[in-house]
Amino acid sequence: AVDHEVGIAGPPTPDLVIYSTNSGHNLIEWFDYYGSRFDIPVFGLHPPAVLGDIDRVDIDAATQQMLRMAGRLEGVTGTSLDMDRLGEVVRNSARAATLWEEILELACSVPSPLTVFDLLIHFAPMVLMRGTPEAVEYYRILKEEVEERVAVKQAAVPGERFRFYWEGPPIWSALRSLSELFLERKVAVVASSFFTNFSLAGLDPTNPIESMATAYMMVFPNRSASYKRNTLVTEFESYGVDAVVYHEGRTSPQYSNVRQGLEVQMSRRTGLPSLVIEADSHDMRLVSISRLEKQLGEFIESQAISQSETS
Structure with a gap:
């Protein structure tokens, strides 16, 4: 194929x-x-895992692993690490990451100028072209276009009725059907912790290896339960979400956090309605599109009923 x-x-x-x-x-x-x-x-x-605060000892441990990895790669490839070239790559990565974070923040606007389904396409250069000037230029142009949408209040979902947060990995095999479902029901899925993994805050071209080790250690899946809860509270408020969808990926339960009680804890803390769906980010045998559409459709309808009762 x-x-x-x-x-x-x-x-x-x-x-x-x-x-x-x-x-x-x-x-x-x-x-x-x-x-x-x-x-x-x-x-x-x-790297050190399940971190709340990141201490010097954690940074040193992660940095030493990166240095040992560099040595092993030099042995396999027969090529020495060029620190000047690495600094250049890290500089471009930092610029692209900053632009990416600024683009994510633009989705706080009402109506939202883009959704997670747009972002799942646009994050590709952060993965496939990271460290290149082309990635920096891509996100510079994208940011300008999204800012123009914000200025004229152009909605990614016309008639935006609800704003949802997606917690957990994407369901790659269901992107089209899910995006159409939310669009038809005028739901803008505006944010997900998945995308913050590519912000890579703190990259420093003058100290590339240590800053890389620290940035990779700081990603959301590697943090403590209390850090995740506090971060999500801030995210929910910043994006003004009405409800949360938690995806428990069956082949990546550690990434999903649902089995550790995150959905229950956040519901109690924020009072936001939430739905847990079981599917998978990779294995299509574990994904039922019809079941997802039924669950999400009923959940969205329940939000509409609640809204009408309180209005």
Whole structure:
């Protein structure tokens, strides 16, 4: 199928694979599988996890791992790390990350100029082109376009009726059907903690390795339960959300946080209506589009009824 669509049989075979457990320890098994399949080396970063405050000892531990990783890569590739080049890449990454964070904040506007379904397309350069001037230019242009939408109050969802927050990983195989469902019901899904993972605050081209280690350690999935709760309270208020959808991804429960009681705790703390859906971000066998549409449709209708009763 891939060969028919884009002219290649699939992704090229890697020379090695690298993971970081900052997004969950299930990545260890995932990458071990690819190491076995392709018969290639597997390297892993295991930064300090479940962090509230990040202390000097945490930063030092993560930095030492990055330095050891650099040494191992030099041994495999036969190429020395060019610190000047790394600083240039980190500088571009920091610029793109700052623009990305500013774009996310524009979704606080009412009506929202973009939704998470737009962002799931536009975050691609942060993953595939990170560290390049092209990524910086992409987000500069995107920010200008979104600012123009805000200025004229152009809504991503015409007639925006509700504003939802999506907590948990995206359901990649259901993006079109979910975006159409929310659009038809005039629901703008305005934000998700998923996107903050690409903000990478604090990258410093003059201290690239330590700042990279710190930034990767600070991502939302790697933080403590209390940090996550406090962050979500702030996010819910900033984006003015009316309800929250929690996605429990069956193959990535650590990333979803639902099994640790996050949805119940946040409901008690904020009073916001919420819905837990079970699906998956990767395995289509674990996703029922019809079930999702039924659950979400009924949940949105219940919000409409509650709104009419209180108006």
